[in-house]
Amino acid sequence: MGVRVGVDIGGTFTDFCVFDEEKRDLWTMKVLSTPDRPGTEVMNGLAEIEKRYGVAPADIGYFTHGTTVGVNTVIQRRGITLCLLTTRGFEDVLEVARLKMPDPYDLFSARPEPLVTRDRVFSIDERILFDGTVDLPLDEASVEAAIEGIRSVGGEGVVVALLHAYRNPAHEERVAEILRTRAPDLTVTCASDVWPVIREYERTSTAVVAGYVQGRVAHYLGSLQEALASAGVPAEPMITKSNGGVMTAEIGKSACAQMLLSGTASGVIGAASVAAETGAAAAMSLDIGGTSADVAIIRDGTPQYGVGEMIGEFPIYIPTVSVTSIGEGGGSIAWVDPHGVLKVGPESAGSNPGPACYGRGGTRAAITDAFVVCGFLGQSALGYSAVSMRTDLARKAVGEIADALGKGLEETAESIIHVAVSGMYLEVSKLVSRHGIDPRDLSLIAFGGAGPMMACFFARELGMREVVVPRVPGVLSAFGGLIADIKNDFIRTVYLDMVPGALDEIRSGYAGLRDAATAWIREEHGYDGPVTLLYSADMRYRGQSYEIETAIEAGWIEAGDLDAMAGAFHVAHERIYEHADIDAPVQLINLRLVVVGTPPKPHIAPAETSAAAPVPRATVPVYYDGAHHDAAVYSRAELFAGQSFSGPAIITQDDCTTCMPGGFTATVDAMGNLTLIRED
Template sequence: MGYRVGVDIGGSFTDFAILDDGTGEVRTLKVFSRPDQPGAEVLAGLAAIQARYGIVPEQISYFTHGTTVGVNTVIQRSGLRLALLTTRGFRDVLELARLRAPNMYDLLSKRPAPLITRDRVFEVDGRLRADGSEEAPLEEANVLAAGAAAVAAGDEGVVIALLHAYPNPAQEQRARDILAKAHPGLPVFCSAEVWPIVREYERTITAVIGGYVQPKVAHYLGALQAALREAGVAGEPRLTKSNGGVMTAEQGKRDCVQMILSGTASGVIGASFIAGLSGVAECMSLDIGGTSADVALILDGQPQYGVGEHIGEFQVHIPSVSVSSIGEGGGSIAWVDSFGVLQVGPESAGSTPGPACFGRGGTRPTITDAFAVCGLIGQAELGYSAVTVDAGKARAAVGSLAGALGLGVEATAEAIIRIAVSGMYGKVSSITTRFGADPRSMALLAFGGAGPMLGCFLARELGMAEVLVPPTPGVLSALGGLIADLKSDFLQTLYLPLDSAAVPAIREGFTGLRA
């Protein structure tokens, strides 16, 4: 018998859950994250596991982890420089999107600039009908010209998203083969292979995000595989997926879009598991780390699923655990704007330098510093002894805002906490309305490094009578990845009259998906 290890890499800490297959005992651990060197925290954690528990890497038979590499690539806009091939007349598919304002209550809100600008979108001749039959053949000369122009413009990859490719990917595949022959080694991504959904924009943006993050995700996973092998971990590493399941690292290199919400989904899986053990059927999970706060509803003991979850400024239309970001994390920085109004976030101190009270060089006040000033943390071990809370440094950081606000240090700290909680309250209300759920009839399951710290305040505002805190709340996402099962989603669209004559085609479609 060996050990199974689940890892969750957050903005401030990397969390480990270690399950002994023989005894069923679970051990936990935290180390600081290394955003400057992704993957280094995993090796540091393995070394710490050996030092603390005497478990050597060769004893690890199963290794799974969640990562934010894909999400961060989109948020930071640091992915692959892509070109887009579309059917003639659809050049503006990314620019037009769905013609909705991001925030209907803000008259000045603007849609985000697309990941592929209009000058790098190329039209090709060829047309499919809505049922997938060909109306006009693909023009090879157009594809060659588009490929040459993309390479000349410095594009590093091409996304192909042609009209009505979801029932018939033949033209996309033909375009890919033409580009592969003309430009060997050029990454090409076909929308119908990434996720063949109906509607041009949804399919295109999902394929674009998948292609945009693929090189960074593949490089990260390859480096992780090599490092784990060198360390002596024999098992093939697995990744948590957006849908709450897991997949192999090799599959993750190919199907990057399926694991882009890797980290947040595993937390909800862990929360639903704990809720079930506690006999709680209806609850709201609250996951607060160093950077953000995420909420999900667990109804009838099950997480809720959907499509169209947001990755930074964009929606990705794949099946995902429904998780919504509702506010800032424990490392979010408090500041005073030009009007003299106290604000919290979105900038975070992260793990380096971190909150001032961590004593790692941070000087700007964070939510965690506000709690340290109020005496609500610092009375016991924090971060598995990785952090010693320095209340004096917290007071100095929070005090830097007190003068501008005309308040004492304690009053400023309380104001920071109140602002953080009020922001969460407003966003939670819209989420519960969407699902038709009444938070007053639910329990709040708070986890993450800062979840229990803020959970009681939020529960009080929402009128929730019960707050559930796991024994080791800071590593629940790692536990969720550890208990998640293999899970894959498959999709095929059929246009058929809804009568008995359609049954054979539907059965044939399911047979194809199972294969």
């Protein structure tokens, strides 16, 4: 029996979630991130874990890791000097993009500077047509000329993205071969390798982001492998992916495009497992940190996937757990505008200096300070005793806002909370509306340092009835990595009308995907456990310019049941758009296959039960709804399954505080989740 460790690196803290397979117990740890020396925090944390829980590196039999090194490389523009090779005539692909303004209604709007400037784009003489036939054979002299160009601009790496290569990658492959021979020092990325899907701008943009971060990510993963090995950790590190799965670090070194949003994705995976435990049919995950809040929709225990998620200013189009990020967190600052109106954010105190109550030099009132003034925070130290609460500083900071508004101190603090929640509501209501969901049917899974603090207020605003605070709300992303499946996505663009003649191509297309998927998980990944293949197809009505990914059954393909495939599309169209046209011709654009390997999951011991009433540690005055109330303070560690209590209450634990006003009743479920039900 060994120990499993999940690690998630965030901007401020690095989170650890530890599962002891023998005791079937979960432990948590947070250490400060070391952005200047990525990887150091992992070793620091392992040392802390050994000190606190007695886990030796040699005990670690499974290790998962999420990192922001890729996304930070893009945001900070610290990638390599990257070049791009395109089909002649299309060198401006990144500059013309898709024509859309970044923000159509903002008169200050500007296009981001591409990661590859135009002087580093070189053209190749070749042309493949939409059916994969070669119209103009590859002129290898143009590749030689491009290499000279790359040399002249000091290129360190190159992306090859040619027209219609999703259909026939021969030219891209040959160009890459020449590059590897003639310029072996350059990193080479083929767009058809990264994500071979139709739409030239999207495919190129995705490959450019991948090529840009490749060097740094690969270097980082290599150092991590070495550090773990030299510390004596026997496990091969697994890296969490944007699609919510994991892959080996070794694969990650060449597939870094797939791990750019790994942290946010694994948080949603963690939340989805909580939703599955509580049996919520539809849930919203709410992860609030210091500067932002990440929100995602979970249906039947499964996250929703999207394409075109943003990495900094650039979209990538590989399957990614769909997360909406709102620029409001516990550190968002309250201010009064020139018209005398109270505003919160978008400016944030972040973690440094942090809210005034942290006592690290912050003087302006943040949302967290408002919770302090209202009496909900300040009952115990935060962040493994790293931060102690200075209520006096919080009151001073909020007091300045109160003076500007001409209101009382606590009244002002509550107003800050309301305005902050209302700002989040604005973004969340759009998300919910896009999914066509009634928020009252959603269970709110709240985590992150400030999620449980704000969740009840947020739920009241949206009319939600249920809030769930997981066992380990402070490290749920790290936990999500621990329980994630091995997972990879495969796609093939076919562009077929759904007529019987198309069957052969559909069958051979899926067969090709199946071979690739099997080779990936068995050979490349070296996994020999049980495997599931999930089939889907992107379909649309002829004439539409957007597709719907529709799950299909393998049996339909074997039986040649195209009607079943089209039928599934009509149903999906009806569900999303509230209408379908069963007489309209259906087109099949892409075949998709997801391969999932399910290593044995941690079996966490059920929480200890107790029939006794929970015992509060204290009773403190809190302020909300314009009045003072007495709130019971509970320690999360002293709550047992089956126990129940009513608000107002405050539940403290190592890394976060749950604030529950009156009108809510908390229950500890069998797995130790805290469920807060709002009475109507």
